[in-house]
Amino acid sequence: MTKTRSWRPFGARDPHEAHRVSTPLELLFDLVIVIAVASAAEGLHHAVAGGHAAMGVATFAMAFFATWWAWVNFTWFASAYDSDGPLYRLITCAIMAGALVIAGGIPRLFEGLDLSLVIVGYAVMRLGMVAFWLIAARADPRHRRTALTYAIGISVVQLYWNVTLQWLRPESTGAAMALFGLGALLELSVPLVAERRGTTPWHLHHVAERHGLLVIIVLGEVLLASANAFTYTDGAAAHVGQLVLLAFSALAITFAMWWLYFSQEGPVDQQVFSSAFRWGYAHALIYAGGAATGAGFAVVIDGLAGAGGHGGPPAPPLAGNLTVAGSLALYMIGLWFVRDRLVLTGPWRHGLLLFAAAVLGAATLGDLALPATALLTIAAVVARSRVQCRQA
Structure with a gap:
């Protein structure tokens, strides 16, 4: 943060400024x-x-x-x-x-x-x-x-x-x-x-921190869905077990999504024009996937609670499962594009793409779809962490 606060027009910041953080x-x-x-x-x-x-x-x-x-x-x-x-x-x-x-x-x-x-x-x-x-x-x-x-x-x-x-x-x-x-x-x-x-003097670590904070914000949508699943347990006694399982599945998926993103920084070359744009633009897939995952869980919760859109009948379970799976797959694809394909080597550099495909397949498992999706997302964290440690 600059020391002088005036009404004068503001000039460029130092792109290599130490200890630059969000204001x-x-x-x-x-x-x-x-x-x-x-x-x-x-x-x-x-x-x-x-x-x-x-x-x-x-x-x-x-x-x-x-x-x-x-x-x-x-x-x-x-x-x-x-x-x-x-x-x-x-x-x-x-x-x-x-x-x-x-x-x-x-x-x-x-x-x-x-x-x-x-x-x-x-x-x-x-x-x-x-x-x-x-x-x-x-x-x-x-x-x-x-x-x-x-x-x-x-x-x-x-x-x-x-x-x-x-x-x-x-x-x-x-x-x-x-x-x-x-x-x-x-x-x-x-x-x-x-x-x-002429490239503007943006700060690499500051931009990376800002993007990470927005990831946390969109993951809040999935956490909210987990909390909502617990709130419905009083009024949907026939589905209490499923709602509790759903809540813990959403919680596990949120933690795994967070872990996947913050396990390793993506490579951004401040001096290469195309690198920054690919990294910044592809983050849209990560953000959209994170926010939409929470929406998918909300659809499934509505189905178990007997509620539908605009007062109508609830959507079939497959609709919510596919929304969660498609959104989570989009999140994984985005992470693969901005980071894994560039920092990992060998066949496992495409591991997140395989897990994205597996998550889409799990959407067809009916009542077990979301618990299976949670297990697959946790498995992606474990597999990627082992590969990262092996290649370090």
Whole structure:
């Protein structure tokens, strides 16, 4: 944290600064993001429970992208330019307000693909980032071209969002999703173009810590599902045993997911342009998989408790099992991509892919699906730890 807090424009931080850690403001930002993530996971939960799994997954992807992308942009900017001054804090608070608007608009998105409130919140967040980059362009002459490219790129894509999804308002679901997909690709391309004009001075260990903290946040969704399973035991006497087993399965899977992520750091080369982008972008698979795993457990709990989406009948057990399995497999695939394929050697460097396939197969085991999934996830931790020790 810098010692001087003033209203002057903030310049670049030292990318090799010692003892760089997350600031209280960044942790508050994470607290806001967890609300949006929880809203997206809840929407997926109700969509699958209501028998609209395909639409729910697509809508979850849209809601999650808006939340994750805003978080990523702020996190990497903060790593390079966080001054912790009054102006920086005020703009960050405005961005957080936008995130809360997104969280409030996610239920509308799931109910009728109404993007209006999400786009408003997203616009607030993105305009805050434009302000950040314009200030950085003024205060950091060395990276002025990069900062201005970010500001222009974000503004152009924001104009795209408002024209295509807010003003034109496509009536067909397919058209809306296609336009959203194109917008997402445009968003992802902005840093790729901007950073080629000069890499911003982001801090390797700070960025790694920030990404690890978000992993813990999304795993909280699975922990919440475990707690909810215990709360239903009083009202579902016929399924008390299954609910308790489900709760412990969710707990075991959470611990194993945490262990898998934090067992070893992924290789990120601060000097290689492509390395940082592959590592940062692929984390979206890890975050989405973690949050959606909790939604899958919630669907299974609803089935055992006799509840369904929007007051209807509960979804078949296979729907919840597949949601858990697919989400957990996505988490493992993401970890394999950002780390294991690069740090392990021999056939076991692909071990997480094998466990991801096994988890998907376990989804068909009926009442034993989730306990089997928990055992497989624990086995993945044990197997990977042995391989890591052997290759150390």
